[in-house]
Amino acid sequence: MPALPVALLAWLLALPFPAPANNDKSTTTMEVIRLADWPAVVADAQPDVLVVDIWASWCISCIERFPEMVAMAARYQGRGVSFLTLNLDDPKDVEGIEWSNGFLARIGADFPNYHLQENLTESFEALDLLAIPVVLIYDGQGEERYRLTNDNPNDQFTKADIEAAVQALLAEKG
Amino acid sequence: MRRLIRTHSLHRALAGAALLLAATVGLAGQYNTILDIGDPMPGFTNLPATDGKIYRSGDFGADVLVLVSLANHCPWVRGMDQGLIDLVDAFEGQSVQVVGFSVNRREDDRLPAMVEHGDRVGYNFTYLYDESQELGRALGATRTPEYFVFDADRKLTYMGLLHDSPARETRSGDIMYTNGEPTQFYAQNAIRATLAGQPVDPAETRAQGCSVKYE
Numbered sequence: 291m292p293a294l295p296v297a298l299l300a301w302l303l304a305l306p307f308p309a310p311a312n313n314d315k316s317t318t319t320m321e322v323i324r325l326a327d328w329p330a331v332v333a334d335a336q337p338d339v340l341v342v343d344i345w346a347s348w349c350i351s352c353i354e355r356f357p358e359m360v361a362m363a364a365r366y367q368g369r370g371v372s373f374l375t376l377n378l379d380d381p382k383d384v385e386g387i388e389w390s391n392g393f394l395a396r397i398g399a400d401f402p403n404y405h406l407q408e409n410l411t412e413s414f415e416a417l418d419l420l421a422i423p424v425v426l427i428y429d430g431q432g433e434e435r436y437r438l439t440n441d442n443p444n445d446q447f448t449k450a451d452i453e454a455a456v457q458a459l460l461a462e463k464g
Numbered sequence: 465m466r467r468l469i470r471t472h473s474l475h476r477a478l479a480g481a482a483l484l485l486a487a488t489v490g491l492a493g494q495y496n497t498i499l500d501i502g503d504p505m506p507g508f509t510n511l512p513a514t515d516g517k518i519y520r521s522g523d524f525g526a527d528v529l530v531l532v533s534l535a536n537h538c539p540w541v542r543g544m545d546q547g548l549i550d551l552v553d554a555f556e557g558q559s560v561q562v563v564g565f566s567v568n569r570r571e572d573d574r575l576p577a578m579v580e581h582g583d584r585v586g587y588n589f590t591y592l593y594d595e596s597q598e599l600g601r602a603l604g605a606t607r608t609p610e611y612f613v614f615d616a617d618r619k620l621t622y623m624g625l626l627h628d629s630p631a632r633e634t635r636s637g638d639i640m641y642t643n644g645e646p647t648q649f650y651a652q653n654a655i656r657a658t659l660a661g662q663p664v665d666p667a668e669t670r671a672q673g674c675s676v677k678y679e
Contacts, residue, residue, distance in 0.1 A: 348539045348632055351675050380642065384658045385635050410672060411630070411642050420495055421675040440675045442497040443601040 296432060319378050319391050320405035325416045331374070333432050338370030339459045340428040341452065344419070346378045346410075347386040347393065351440075352423040356397055360450050362456075363401050371456055371464065374402040378422065381407050388413060427455045478564035488665040492667050496602025496623060498607030501667045505529070505575045505618040506602030511592040512581045519563075519592060527559035528658050531650070532674060533605040534591070536570070536581040537572045540673035541608050543639050546584045550608065551586045551626070551652055560655055565592040567600035567608075567676050597678055610671040611651045615658050625674030642672070649662075 309422045332340065338350060343359050345352035363373040375394075379386040387405065394403050406413050414420070427436035436455040438447035493500045509520040532548060552562045566573050575593045582591050594648065596602050601619050603612055613622040627646035631639050654664045 314620060347635070349674065350537060351677060365587065369599065380632075383634060383640060389635060409642050414670060421673070422672065439607055441545060441679070443597070443606060443676070443678045444498075446678055 304325065307410060313383070316368055320387070320394065320403045321373075322365075323404050324407045325413065328376075328406075328417075329432075331402075332428055334375065334401075334430070335372050335428075336430070337372035338430045338463045339372070339456050340371045340432075341371065341425040341456065342428070343373070343375045343415070344378065344422050344424040344426070346422060347383075347390045348379070349422050353393070355423060357377055360397055362398055362449075362452065366456065368459065372401070374404065375399065377405040378410055378413050379405065381405075382409075382410070384405070425452055427459065429459050430463065469631045484553065486642075486651045492604065492673045493623060493670060496604040498602065499612075499623065500619060501620055501623070501650075502665075503620050505531075505612075505614045506599060508594075508599045511594060511599065513593070514575070514577060514582045514587070514591040519590065524561045524563060524590075526561040527616045528561070528655055529614045529618065530560065530655060531603065531614070532562065533600060533603070533608045533610045533612075533655045534566050535568050535573045535608040535676070536566070536577050536673055537568075537570065538608045538674035539633045540630060541570060542585075542633040544626055545587075547626050547646075549586060549588055551655075554652060555655060558659065560659065562589040563592060564589055565594045565599060567594045567597050567605065567678075569595065569597075569679055570626075570677070584656055586605050592637070601678060606676050607671045608672040608676060609673055611654075613651065613654045613658055613664070615661075622651065622667055624650060624671045626651045626665075628669075631670040 292414055299351075331344075341359075341362075343352075343356070345356065347353075359373065366373075377390050379390055381387075390405070404420040408416065420439065423440070425436075425447065427438070429435050436454070438451055440446040478520060492498055497557065504609065505521065507521045511519050513519055548562070548564070555562075566578050571577065574595075578591055578593060582585075592599075605612070612620060613624060615621050627650055628648035629641045629643035629646040631641045634640050650666065650669050653665075657664045
C-alpha cells in the first residue's frame with residue numbers, strides 16, 4: 291500500500307471524535323431509517339444522477355475510499371449529481387455508530403447520511419449484497435442503473451468506474 | 465466498461481445469452497461468481513505458510529479438505545477465529561484438514577502479520593499466504609472468512625458461512641453476534657455430511673464479512 295493512503299487511513303482511524311464542524315447535524319449525523327424507507331429515500335433525492343455509497347465503521351476498504359467520495363461530491367456540486375451514504379453498522383453497536391458519526395463529521399461528508407436499523411444479515415439479503423463497499427448509481431427516474439461491487443475477483447470496481455457511470459448518465463440527460 | 469453492471473435493461477438483454485452459455489460453461493454459484501457446487505478444487509503450488517514450509521494442494525490428502533479465506537485485519541475474521549479453531553478441534557482424529565489462506569496484500573494481512581496473528585489467537589491449522597492471489601481468484605473468494613469444503617475427489621460440496629450468526633470484533637474488542645447465538649453450524653454440518661458421502665444442505669450460504677481486495 292502506498293505511504294500516503296496508509297498515513298491518511300491512520301489519521302482517519304486514530305483521531306479522537308471531534309465535535310461536528312458546524313451545528314447542522316443533519317449533514318454529519320446519520321438519519322436512522324428502515325429498509326422499507328429506502329425506496330422513498332431514493333425517490334425523494336430526485337437528481338439527474340444519485341450516487342449511493344454503502345459502508346460501515348468496520349469496513350476498512352469503505353473508510354479508505356471514503357475521501358474519494360467526498361471529493362467527488364464536491365466536484366459534482368451543482369451539476370445534477372447527488373450523493374448520499376447508507377451505513378450498515380449493527381443497530382446494537384452503539385460504539386460503531388458513534389464512531390461512524392464522528393468519522394462523517396471529521397471527513398466532511400456534507401451530504402445526506404443514513405443508517406439502516408436492520409442488522410447486516412437482513413440488510414444484505416434485502417439489498418442483495420454480498421459485501422461492502424458497494425456503490426449504487428440511480429438515474430433521474432430512480433432506477434438503479436449501476437451496481438459497483440467487489441463480488442467478482444476479476445472485476446472489482448474502482449473510482450474510475452464511478453466517474454464513468456456518472457458521466458454516462460449525465461450524457462444521457464444531454 | 466466491463467466493471468459496470470447495468471442492473472435492469474442490460475441484464476434482461478444478457479439473460480438469454482447467459483442461458484445459452486450455461487449449457488457449455490456452467491453457471492457460478494448463487495453467491496459466488498466463479499465457483500459452483502460440484503466444481504473441482506483449484507490446484508495450487510508454492511504457497512508459503514506461517515510454519516515456514518511451502519505447500520501445494522497435493523500435500524493435503526484427507527478425505528475432506530476445507531479451505532478458509534482469512535484476513536488478520538478483518539473484524540469478522542477476528543470475531544470468528546475461535547469458532548474456526550473449535551471447528552478444527554471438533555474433527556481431530558478424523559480425515560479432515562482445514563487450511564486457511566490470506567489473499568490481501570496490505571501489510572497487516574501479509575505473512576509476518578499472519579505469523580503473529582496465528583500465534584496470538586492459537587491457530588491450529590496450516591495458514592497459507594496466497595500472495596499471487598491466484599488461489600483466491602480461482603475460488604471466487606471475495607469475503608473473509610469464507611469456507612470452501614471439498615470431498616475426497618476434491619469436488620466442492622459447500623461454500624459460505626461458518627454458521628448462521630456471523631460474529632464481529634467490535635472496536636473495544638468484544639465479540640458481537642449478528643443474529644444472537646448461532647443455531648445452524650453450516651460448515652460443521654457440511655464437513656460431517658461430506659465425510660459420510662451425503663449431500664450437503666444448504667450447500668451454499670451468503671458469506672458475511674470483509675471484502676477481499678484483488679490487485
